[in-house]
């Protein structure tokens with residue numbers, strides 16, 4: 001697939017990121033956030049760090065797995081004939097459900113949380129936060145996705161469609177913009193919106209372990225981890241506080257963060273917020 005050869009995929013991801021940054025400048029949700037090029041560079045450096053690590057391990061990628069499954073006839077879709085859109089939709093749904101389970105585990109177990117804490121340590125949430133993942137977390141997610149590739153026999157082209165969907169959604173849900181309140185109410189019942197994901201980046205323990213979905217908010221609603229977007233406060237504080245905070249927020253500290261176990265460290269344990277029907281408080 002040409003998309004993953006050369007730098008086409010990289011150009012696409014950079015184009016999406018640049019568009020998101022322009023949108024943030026034109027129609028920000030939170031106004032007056034000072035642009036810190038140093039922070040943007042730190043977040044981007046984590047993205048490149050992950051890219052290099054995964055680039056060195058191509059057989060661990062879902063794309064490589066799909067090629068192997070295809071060559072050996074492994075999995076459902078390598079045994080039956082199905083339209084391409086069915087395989088692409090199956091890829092998006094299967095990987096999004098897996099991502100929900102992995103994300104929940106990353107928040108539940110401390111040894112996994114130490115790889116995911118890097119992402120939550122960002123004091124602001126904007127499009128560059130979508131790059132700020134520790135490569136260990138990216139590696140965990142890639143390995144956990146592999147059984148779905150082999151069981152379903154997903155074609156490599158469907159993996160590319162999922163990559164495109166993920167790049168768009170991951171950037172969009174971190175972008176410092178807001179949907180119109182009426183649109184937010186409808187869309188957030190099925191999909192993750194910037195408000196829904198912003199709640200997940202809150203420093204407030206009652207929000208941190210909720211809204212774990214990547215593309216669909218349906219998983220959170222099905223499994224009881226959903227916080228509606230009308231709980232988001234205009235002055236919501238983002239990032240980590242206390243011993244879990246990454247200080248100073250430098251590339252070295254981000255890269256080495258999984259090896260840090262601070263005294264009295266613990267994942268803040270929230271009581272999930274109850275579902276509310278109060279739709280009047282959208283910020």
Ligand SMILES: [Zn+2]
Pocket residue numbers: 103107116120200
């Ligand atoms: Zn998280």
